[in-house]
Amino acid sequence: MEKFDEFVATIAALRSENGCPWDRKQTHESLKECLVEETGEVLEAIDKKDDANLCEELGDVLLQVVMHAQIAAEEGRFTIEDVINGVNEKMIRRHPHVFGDIKVSSVEEGLDLWEQIKQKEKEAKSGK
Structure with missing residues (x-):
């Protein structure tokens, strides 16, 4: 989990005041197309049975999830921990x-x- 926490911190830094202008500008709405595109690339990698590409594309989907959670956290709506807890509880339930x-x-x-x-x-x- 240390690497995951490090990744979450990376995304927070990218969206911070001194971060990347593109990342700071993103919203849930502006990222919708990216999420669809990355999901499509995961499906393509699965179809091609390309594990190296699948690994990379799953990372890009994870980036989308963490980015959306970071935006929500900045707005005081929910955090990545809320996302993880919610899906874990759902899987158990x-x-x-x-x-x-x-x-x-x-x-x-x-x-x-x-x-x-x-x-x-x-x-x-x-x-x-």
Whole structure:
């Protein structure tokens, strides 16, 4: 995690007062196209079975995630830690067959369970 923290600090420095003018100027909206482009490049690397390029492109997607989280942190909305905690909690919550007492015997049962939990979460968020 030390390298991840170092990377987050790098992005914060790039967006700081003495950082890069381009990075400081970016917003969630201005980065949308970059995120789509980088995601497409990940898919292309997967299709080509090009591990070296896949590794690089996954880094570029990670850059997008950290950049968006940094922008949100600067605005007092959420942090990269919030993003990580949220997705980790979701993975644990949606895998009770791994982290709880529920048993599944097939991929299909696991996917059905995932969808059931996801639906309950959506209903709870919407107040239904």
